[in-house]
Amino acid sequence: MELVKELWTFLRIRKKVWMAPIMAIMLLFGLLIVLTKGTAVAPFIYTLF
Amino acid sequence: MRILGISAFYHDSAAALVVDGNVTAAAQEERFTRRKHDPRFPKEAIAYCLAEAGCTLADVDHVVFYEKPFPKFERLLESYFATVPQGFSSFRVAMPLWIKDKLFQKDLLKEELEKLPGGSGWNGSLLFTEHHQSHAASAFFPSPYESAAVLTMDGVGEWCTTSLGHGSGNRLNIAKELHFPHSLGLLYSAFTYYTGFRVNSGEYKVMGLAPYGTPRFVQAILDNIVDVKEDGTFHLAQRYFNYVSGLTMTSEAFHELFGAPPRKPEEELTQREMDLAASIQAVTEMIVLRLARSIRVDTGERNLCLAGGVALNCVANGKLLREGIFDSIWIQPAAGDAGGALGAALAVWHQYAGQPRSVRQDRRDTMSGSYLGPEFSQDEIEQRLQNIGAKFDVRDEKDVTDQTADALAEGKAVGWMQGRMEFGPRALGGRSILGDPRSPTMQKTLNLKVKYRESFRPFAPSVKRESVSEWFDHDGDSPYMLIVGDIAKDRQRAMTEEQQALFGIDKLNIARSEIPAVTHVDYSARIQTVHRETNPRYWDLLSAFEKRTNCPVLINTSFNVRGEPIVCTPEDAFHCFMGTGLDHLTVGNCVLTKEQQDPALARDYKNEFALD
The missing domain is CATH 3.90.870.20 (Carbamoyltransferase, C-terminal domain)
Structure with a gap:
């Protein structure tokens, strides 16, 4: 819950509240990937995340 | 006041301890775990830093992490959103990592700190600096200059890939930034990948290979891939790259431009790779020199401080020095992300705590020769x-x-x-x-x-x-x-x-x-x-x-x-x-x-x- 609050504050300060619905959908989508695949290991290549 | 700086969770995790403004200890986690570029929470490096100062976490006032996770997450989501549907392959790999771990970095850090000696019930503050602020602080604060222009260049942090700023006394202001995906570090890394070396560690091999080659691809690079302006700012044509939406550095268009797929690691090196290395080195030097000229004019300073992974390109540094744009140049020895731990700690001391900074009388820096790690009796x-x-x-x-x-x-x-x-x-x-x-x-x-x-x-x-x-x-x-x-x-x-x-x-x-x-x-x-x-x-x-x-x-x-x-x-x-x-x-x-x-x-x- 604290994370959601912090994210919301962050979006407000950055004036990116418009991103909130997109972020929510992408997070849900991401969650779906986590639940279906369950892998959280960085691949053996260069990543920017 | 004791400040512990940490860089972690990407590559080259490290810890640095600043006690009353003095750099007491700093070390990379890989040296202890024996795992090259170890990205994990640097618990061994922290344990060493605390032991060196004869204290535990309970004696530490601030712990500072070298970058901010939320803006980085924002950058990722915006990038994926901008590249739908091509970005899905990268999104699919990145999201589990972020949702399971990286989004909760603050909690993760708190949990890890709790496990350290003196960490139970620790009541200091956990702070976050921006990635390029950390680099800039690591470049300017330990330098031997009272005031200087500050240039940082690397792959990417949150959004920033290049920053131009000015340091004076205990103040450090970033005046200009270039943002992702336009990155000199990533441009160099794209060629590192294309010439068959490992990104984030093979860049110095490309630099070492360059003198064997002829820079015959420079014009092709400038005409197609990178648009360099007079002031050194630049724009990368994204159709030649794949790092925003995919899991490789370069795209098919890049391979077509240079007429072949990327060299496979450990395959025999040919004159072509040497010429490619010479070409990207020449373009890098051109950008660095132009940026330096522009920051010289903007700040009017005669001294320059450098940090960020690109500052490890010592060939470009040598050219910059000989060009005489600045009277003197100081480069942070841990210019890569490991040095972010040190920069973050110094940023907290001077910028957050507002503590004054004094330059050494003997005109030396305050890095103690960079001999900041363990020693044995x-x-x-x-x-x-x-x-x-x-x-x-x-x-x-x-x-x-x-x-x-x-x-x-x-x-x-x-x-x-x-x-x-x-x-x-x-x-x-x-x-x-x-x-x-x-x-x-x-x-x-x-x-x-x-x-x-x-x-x-x-x-x-x-x-x-x-x-x-x-x-x-x-x-x-x-x-x-x-x-x-x-x-x-x-x-x-x-x-x-x-x-x-x-x-x-x-x-x-x-x-x-x-x-x-x-x-x-x-x-x-x-x-x-x-x-x-x-x-x-x-x-x-x-x-x-x-x-x-x-x-x-x-x-x-x-x-x-x-x-x-x-x-x-x-x-x-x-x-x-x-x-x-x-x-x-x-x-x-x-x-x-x-x-x-x-x-x-x-x-x-x-x-x-x-x-x-």
């Missing part, structure tokens, strides 16, 4: 070596120096472990492999029998500061091996026409100067000046070698094999000694020779580490 060294079955002689300091200088003059490959370990990617005479630079065969011997690395890479010279201008076309400090300069003209040996016609790498076997083992094919060398004030023992060794040979220069390469983190402890040093073709090892006042040792203690060291 003589008793401890003996005990540790005994425990692993090493046979050694104990001598007094002068004898150790003399015996080592004798071994070097006899052409032996020497492991040298003295004092505190270096912070940053370079070995500076604390954890080094040394050799005689006058030997025409030493470069090949060290590369193939000791380092097990590609033979195209020449070694770097250490030289007594007092003698640098006698041997190199350079007359300033370069204590961190981050400036490339030419071998002095009168020490060079011209190649015959026949030799000139040799294929790139074969030229390296020709003695092109009085110190061929450290002379690149273009007569350049990555210079380290050794200062009596910061490393008296190494300086004494250079003097002892000079007495025997009239040469105050030694080959200095990091004490490790390819893919291995630089050694940290006496045990690491002994294992590397026994697993390689090193003849002689000096640890503190202990002297070890290969003949003394039990051959059963040798091991297949070459295959123990994944190639980098």
Whole structure:
């Protein structure tokens, strides 16, 4: 819950509240990937995340 | 006030401790875990930093992380949103990592800190600085300047890829930023990937390969890939790249432009890769010089501080210095992300806590020669070596120096472990492999029998500061091996026409100067000046070698094999000694020779580490 609050504050300060619905959908989508695949290991290549 | 800086969760995690504004300790996690570029929470490095200051986490006022996770997450989501549907492949891999771990970095940090000695119930504050703020702080605050222009360039942090700022006293302001995906670091990395090297570790190989090539692709790069403006700002044409939406650096359009797919790692190097390396090096230098000119005009400063991964490009640094845009340049020795830990801690001390900053009277920086890592007492060294079955002689300091200088003059490959370990990617005479630079065969011997690395890479010279201008076309400090300069003209040996016609790498076997083992094919060398004030023992060794040979220069390469983190402890040093073709090892006042040792203690060291 604290994370959601912090994210919301962050979006407000950055004036990116418009991103909130997109972020929510992408997070849900991401969650779906986590639940279906369950892998959280960085691949053996260069990543920017 | 004690401030602990941390960089982690990406690559090269590290910790740094600043006590009342003084840099007390700093180290990379990989040196302790023996896992190259270890990205995990740096618990061992933190434990060391706290032990060095004789405290626990309970005594630490602030812990600061070197970047901000939310803006980074924002960058990722915006990038994926902008590249739907191509971005899905990367999104699919990134999201589980973020949702499970990275989004909760604050909690993760708190949990990890809780586990440290004194961490239970710790009531200090956990802070976050921006990635490029950390780099800029690591460049300016330890520098010897009261005020300076500050330029940082790397792959990417949150959004920023390049920042231009100004530091004065304890203030540091970033005036301009270039944002992702337009990144000089990523441009260089794209060519690193395309020429078959590993991104984030192979960039220095591309730099080392460049002198063998002709920059024949420069125009193709400038016409198609990167639009460089007069002030050094630039725009990368994204159709040639795949790092925003995919899992590789370059796209099909990039491969079509250069007429072939990327070289596979470990495949034979051809003139084409050398020409590509020379070309991207030339473009990088052009951008760095233009940025430097523009920041010189913007700030009016005569001194420049550099950090960020691109600042490790010592060839570009050398050009920048010789161009004379600035009177003086200072480069943070841990310019990569590891140094972010130090910068973050210094940013908290000066910018958050508002503490004043004073420049040293002797005009030196406050990095203590970058010897900020662990050291071992003589008793401890003996005990540790005994425990692993090493046979050694104990001598007094002068004898150790003399015996080592004798071994070097006899052409032996020497492991040298003295004092505190270096912070940053370079070995500076604390954890080094040394050799005689006058030997025409030493470069090949060290590369193939000791380092097990590609033979195209020449070694770097250490030289007594007092003698640098006698041997190199350079007359300033370069204590961190981050400036490339030419071998002095009168020490060079011209190649015959026949030799000139040799294929790139074969030229390296020709003695092109009085110190061929450290002379690149273009007569350049990555210079380290050794200062009596910061490393008296190494300086004494250079003097002892000079007495025997009239040469105050030694080959200095990091004490490790390819893919291995630089050694940290006496045990690491002994294992590397026994697993390689090193003849002689000096640890503190202990002297070890290969003949003394039990051959059963040798091991297949070459295959123990994944190639980098």
